[in-house]
Amino acid sequence: MNNRAATAGHRRRAGGAARRRRAAAVALLALLTPPALAGCGIQKSDVVEAGGAATLHVAAPLLDERIVLYFVGPDGRSMPVTRDIGRPIPETTSPTGGSGERVPTDVFGPGYEISRDDLSRGGIVTDKILAMLLAGPGENERAAGITTALPKAEGDGATMLQDSKGNASTGNPARRLIWVRTPFPVKRLSEAGVRQLVCTTAYAEDPAGLVEVSLSGPDGILPTARCDG
Amino acid sequence: MKACVTPDEDTGHEGRGAHAGDDGHGTPGRGRASGRRVRSPRLRPHPFGLRTRLVLAFLLVAAVGCGTTAALTYRAARNAILEQTQDTAVSAFREQIDALGTTLPVQPEMLRDSLMRVARQGKPRAWRVYAEYGTLRVSSTDRPTSSVITPELRARAADDEAVPHGSFQRVVKNGTPYLTIAVPAVFLARSADGPPQRTGLVFYAVMELSEEEANIEAMVTAARDGALPALAVALIPALIAARGVLRPVRELRHAAHSMGRGRLDTRIHAKGSDELADLARTFNESAAELERSVAELRNAEARARRFASDVSHELRTPLAGMLAVTEVLDEDAGSLDSDTARAVRLISAETGKLAVLVEDLMEISRFDARAAELHTDEVDAADCVRKTLQHRYWTDPAQVVPHLAEGIRARLDPRRFDVVVANLVGNALRHGGAPVTVRLWAEGDQLVTEVADRGPGIHPDVLPHVFDRFYKADQARTRSAGSGLGLAITLENVRLHGGTVTAANGPEGGAVFTVRMPL
Numbered sequence: 001m002n003n004r005a006a007t008a009g010h011r012r013r014a015g016g017a018a019r020r021r022r023a024a025a026v027a028l029l030a031l032l033t034p035p036a037l038a039g040c041g042i043q044k045s046d047v048v049e050a051g052g053a054a055t056l057h058v059a060a061p062l063l064d065e066r067i068v069l070y071f072v073g074p075d076g077r078s079m080p081v082t083r084d085i086g087r088p089i090p091e092t093t094s095p096t097g098g099s100g101e102r103v104p105t106d107v108f109g110p111g112y113e114i115s116r117d118d119l120s121r122g123g124i125v126t127d128k129i130l131a132m133l134l135a136g137p138g139e140n141e142r143a144a145g146i147t148t149a150l151p152k153a154e155g156d157g158a159t160m161l162q163d164s165k166g167n168a169s170t171g172n173p174a175r176r177l178i179w180v181r182t183p184f185p186v187k188r189l190s191e192a193g194v195r196q197l198v199c200t201t202a203y204a205e206d207p208a209g210l211v212e213v214s215l216s217g218p219d220g221i222l223p224t225a226r227c228d229g
Numbered sequence: 230m231k232a233c234v235t236p237d238e239d240t241g242h243e244g245r246g247a248h249a250g251d252d253g254h255g256t257p258g259r260g261r262a263s264g265r266r267v268r269s270p271r272l273r274p275h276p277f278g279l280r281t282r283l284v285l286a287f288l289l290v291a292a293v294g295c296g297t298t299a300a301l302t303y304r305a306a307r308n309a310i311l312e313q314t315q316d317t318a319v320s321a322f323r324e325q326i327d328a329l330g331t332t333l334p335v336q337p338e339m340l341r342d343s344l345m346r347v348a349r350q351g352k353p354r355a356w357r358v359y360a361e362y363g364t365l366r367v368s369s370t371d372r373p374t375s376s377v378i379t380p381e382l383r384a385r386a387a388d389d390e391a392v393p394h395g396s397f398q399r400v401v402k403n404g405t406p407y408l409t410i411a412v413p414a415v416f417l418a419r420s421a422d423g424p425p426q427r428t429g430l431v432f433y434a435v436m437e438l439s440e441e442e443a444n445i446e447a448m449v450t451a452a453r454d455g456a457l458p459a460l461a462v463a464l465i466p467a468l469i470a471a472r473g474v475l476r477p478v479r480e481l482r483h484a485a486h487s488m489g490r491g492r493l494d495t496r497i498h499a500k501g502s503d504e505l506a507d508l509a510r511t512f513n514e515s516a517a518e519l520e521r522s523v524a525e526l527r528n529a530e531a532r533a534r535r536f537a538s539d540v541s542h543e544l545r546t547p548l549a550g551m552l553a554v555t556e557v558l559d560e561d562a563g564s565l566d567s568d569t570a571r572a573v574r575l576i577s578a579e580t581g582k583l584a585v586l587v588e589d590l591m592e593i594s595r596f597d598a599r600a601a602e603l604h605t606d607e608v609d610a611a612d613c614v615r616k617t618l619q620h621r622y623w624t625d626p627a628q629v630v631p632h633l634a635e636g637i638r639a640r641l642d643p644r645r646f647d648v649v650v651a652n653l654v655g656n657a658l659r660h661g662g663a664p665v666t667v668r669l670w671a672e673g674d675q676l677v678t679e680v681a682d683r684g685p686g687i688h689p690d691v692l693p694h695v696f697d698r699f700y701k702a703d704q705a706r707t708r709s710a711g712s713g714l715g716l717a718i719t720l721e722n723v724r725l726h727g728g729t730v731t732a733a734n735g736p737e738g739g740a741v742f743t744v745r746m747p748l
Contacts, residue, residue, distance in 0.1 A: 041449075042311065042406035042442050045399040047385045050319040053393040054326035054432065055425055056414040058333055068418045068426075073363045075387060079429040080418065082333045141334045145364025208423035228424055 058082060069133050070199040072192045074145040078199065081141055083132065126204040130180070133200045149193035151184050177212045177224060178205055186217035199227035279478070280471040287467030288460060295459045299452035307445050311399070314353060314441055315408060319397050321352035322410050322434045333416065333428060335362045344369040347434075356436040362429060375435050377407045386411035386431045393427060399438070406438040477505040481512060493520035538594035541587045548584050555580045582712070589714040593698065596721040603642045603725050610637040610646075610676055614669055617650045628663045629654060634670040639748045641676075645722040646746075649730075650678065652715040653742045657682035661740050671748065675728075678744040686734040695732045696720045719744075 066082040073079040137146045180201055186194070194215065202209040215222040275281070325347045331340060344358045348369035359368040359375055361383075366373035377400050385396045395412040412432045415425035480497050487495045495516060499509035555577035562570040562577075595601045611633035623629040650667070657665040661682025668679040687695060694700045699713040723730045728746030735741040 041445060042307075042399060042401065042438055044401045044406075047379075047381050047396050047398045048315075049385070049394045049396045050315070050410075051323055051395045053395060053413045053415045053425070053427075054323050054329075056326070056416045056428055056430065057328075057330040058416045058428075066419065073429050077387060077429060078427065079363060080333060080416075080426055140336075143365075144334045144362055146334060203418050207418075207420035209418065210423075 067129050067132070068200070068203045069129070070196045070203075071133075071137050071141065071146045072149045072196065074147070076192055078192070078195060079146050080199075081137070081146065126178075126201060129200060129204040130197070133196060148196065149190045150196055175210055175212050175226075176205070177214060178202075179214050179216060182215060182217045184217055185219035186215045186222050187219050189215075189222075194222065194225065195227075198225045202227040279474055280468075283471040283474070284464065284467040287463050287470070291460050291463030292456075295456035299456050303445075303448055303452055306448055310441050310444055311438075314438065315397055315399075317353050318356070318408055318434065318436055319395060319410050319412075321350075322347075322356075322432070323395055323412050325350055326412050326414060326432050329414075331414075331428075331430070335360075335365065335367075335430060337365055337367050340365075340367045341369075347432075351434075351436065354436060354440065356434045359433040359435070361431050361433070375409075375433065377402050377435050378409050378411070378433050382409055382411050382433075383431070386413050386433075406442055408436045408438050410434040410436075474505065477509060481505075481509060484512060484516075488516060488519075493523055534594055534597045537590060538598065541590040541594065544583075544587045545591070548580065548587055551580050552584055586712040586714070589712040589718060592718055593714055593721070596718075596725075601721070601725055603645070605640045605642050607638055607640050608643050608646075610639045610641075610678075611635050611669055613641075613643055613646055614650055614667060614678070617647045618654070618667070620647075621651060621654070623654060623658070623665075626664070628658065628665065630664050630666045632666065632668045637669070637671045637676060637748070639676045639746070641726055641746060642722075645725065649719050649722050649744060650680075652719045653678075653680040653744070656715055657684070657740065657742070660684060672745075674748050675745045676748050678746075679741060680744075681735050681741040682739045684739050686738050687732060687740045689734075692732060692734075696730070 066084055068080050068082055071079050071081060133148070134150055134152075136148045136150075136152070178201055180197060182197070189197075197215055198213045199209070201213045202211050205211050209227045212224045212226055214224040329343045329347070331343070340360055340362070344360055344367060348356065348358045357368065357370050357375065359366070359373075359378070361367075361374070368374065379398060379400060382396060382398045385394075388394075393413040393415060395410065397408060397410045400407045400409055410433065412434075414428045414430040414432060416428050417423060418426045477497075484495045484497050493516060496513050497509040499506050499513060555573075558573045559577045562573045565573065592601075614631060614633055618624060618629055618631060654665055654667060657680050661684025664683060666679075666681045668677075668681075670677055691700075696716045696719075698717045701713070720730055723744055723746060726746045728744060730742060730744045733741050733743070
């Protein structure tokens, strides 16, 4: 009896070994088949990054004869446009160490003051550039789906500029800090709108855009921001 | 009809000459000489035999080898082809976009002209070029945008990272593979040193990869065309290997078969030094050993038979003289005194028994030497049995009761049939009990003779041995009236006729011997 049980067990074990062997053969085949079957022909792929972006040559207004306004594309991203000013923006030749005297101005409505130094600067001033920004995209720009995220400037309401004299910045002493005062509340501005103001101001003040901008409105002050991230 | 012979007629005219009837115990030489062709074992087809398994294993190994090599080569080559095309196309596209001039915002007509120019310079092959700017869609074709460009590619091109990147994607649409490239455009805002600013303008190029696909398909075809002949070639060594294994196995099987049929001189031609050759050599050695042993046994048996035959022959002549003397002594016994007379009669009786024994021995040795001849004749079976009984004076109905079917004609040797019946009846009278019934009838094409007695019957242990020579049913009874060879001689005689004899116990007790012989 014992003996028979042992024999049966042996047979069962032998059967198991045969089954295992067969299973191993099947596994081997399964392992070897995919490379033979996988991907005949060209398969679709994921998006693969390849190299940098292309640098377009914007010829029409020459590099130093243009101003750059930042508007918003249909997808909510920044869309810079260039405008021709006809003549180069003159370098800031007058020494910044001016009188610092503030004079009232009626450009932006009553009650505004402007630094005399800014007024003494030749050429188109950032104020005007900001005014152009607030005026919104032109017709051809709107045709391309370009919009603005800034509220319409009511009347002659505009932006006022203050210069921080370079070293007043808290973060980076190498960058100038530009104060921009808006006639509308800034705290409710969208991110794209803030970015429009910041970038337009930055590239108006500095050809490389390397300044810091602080927006202030009737409702308060936003933290300083940069255009280049 | 020839009259049945008497039992007293001598049996001594057998000699040389072929024996009739085949008892199935032919010697090897005889078996071969008898013309009975030794059939070679039929070759059964094995669906999963060695050959199939070997061929399958070879094919599997070849297929795996070919398949893996082909697949790996194919993948490497395909990737190389695709990479080269992609790299060429992406860098060429970026170079050409780099050379473009534009305004911001873009002027669609101007951009379209630029795109047409780029589209003409597709590299490595013609491509279609698309540009997206805000809501503007400009292309080098009549359709403003392409359905091949995926949203993922668009999302990646418009990604808000600090440094924008070009990217590409392979897309399969309606079975046609395309390469789509997206390159976002940047510009220098107001100074050549400043960081490039996004323009919001993204260029796309769509290029068909049909030529690459054709190349890759040619590679697949080449791989297949290479692998299939390789499989076919693998068949040849597979078949050769299978043959190398199967031929010795087949030889071994034939040899084992013919050994089983008694041809002990069968040998295999063993060559080579592999395991199968070892097996063949072992087989040959075993066969030689077996042949030697069998030959020794046969020689010993033949010697023993010849000895028995010689002894009985040598005893016959002196016995004949002694019988003559004892007959004379028997006649004179009456005139001797009682003790001497009893001794003389005893000697006479024992001499007679000795003569019977010697005759039986000679008969048996003739059977053993296969020198027994069958002289068949067509006779009346009932007549034969009756004559046998009359000649033995078994006519007393209290002793022997014959129930004989009349008119059965049978072809048999009357002398040997007489011996058979006489031995059975004598045996029944000696060891069984009277009355002994002798029945004779025809059953189909067989003549059945049955001898039944009223004795105690045969013990079941003894039944298988009743036809053995000198077998004593009762070991204690060392002396018996018979020679101890009677039933053995009966058996041999019946066999010579091609019949059978069986011993059994009847339902009412008593031994029953049944002889069946062909009519």
